[in-house]
Amino acid sequence: MDNHLLMVLKPACLPIVPDSSGDESLLDQARAWVKKEYSKPGNVFLGVVHRLDRPVSGVVCFARTSKAASRLSEAWRSNTVFKTYQGLGVGDVLEDSGHLTQWLIKDRERNVVRVVTAETTGAKKAETKWKILRREKGKVLFELIPVTGRAHQLRLAAATLGAPLEGDIKYGATKALPDRSIALHAGELEVPHPTKDDRVAVKAVAPF
Known part of the structure; x- marks a missing residue:
């Protein structure tokens, strides 16, 4: 994690965003972690730039600023993300x-x-x-x-x-x-960094 993006490991069966089930989401958990870890007052911004199906596990990327959200969303649209x-x-x-x-x-x-x-x-x-x-x-x-x-x-x-x-x-x-x-399982995610001429790659071992 840095000031622009946050990579987290999603367990299977946890929704990325709140849904009709009312279950806690990965977004809820990630916001709570950032708020506690960095003693953030008020609401924590995290932009959702892609999804995994609820039954799937693996690496998920959130944007920490609106600029990062825009640039990461464009990376997904232009297919410059490696999965x-x-x-x-x-x-x-x-x-x-x-x-x-x-x-x-x-x-x-x-x-x-x-x-x-x-x-x-x-x-x-x-x-x-x-x-x-x-x-x-x-x-x-x-x-x-x-x-x-x-x-x-x-x-x-x-x-x-x-x-x-x-x-x-x-x-x-x-x-x-x-x-x-x-x-x-989404075992590897590589994205262009939203503000640097660099790429960020994260791997997570499959649970099976």
Whole structure:
């Protein structure tokens, strides 16, 4: 952390921002930590510049100033952020690595994303680089690198490759995990620093 950004580790099943559940959010916790750590009077500003799905764990970046929020948001829009995920899939994948291109469309009412043809109205292109890090007992450990940033694209990629992520019943898993998490972890996040000619990278080990 510095005066411009804050990197934190999000546990699975904690929402990044307050939602209809009323549960405490990562944003709430991060604000409380900054307020206590730096004896900040009044409200603490933290800008949300990206999201992780609630069931997913991993590294999250918050902006500490409005200028940083604007510049970091632009970094996400211009695709100058580097992200690497690990995912534990149930099943087998014949190849060891690849580059998967799909066309996706989101059903906002059901919060489900479907794979469609490129000609489908509203379809968005999703590209994912992937490789198998480990194989054991009917499971594979993926490294997943999103070239694009589409909703649920990594979850769909794992399912398309034949090994849905453990616990991800929305996209092919046969059973949920006890805590309703899914085995997907944002293990590395690298962003351009909002005020310096430098990049900031943070890694966090996957919990599976």
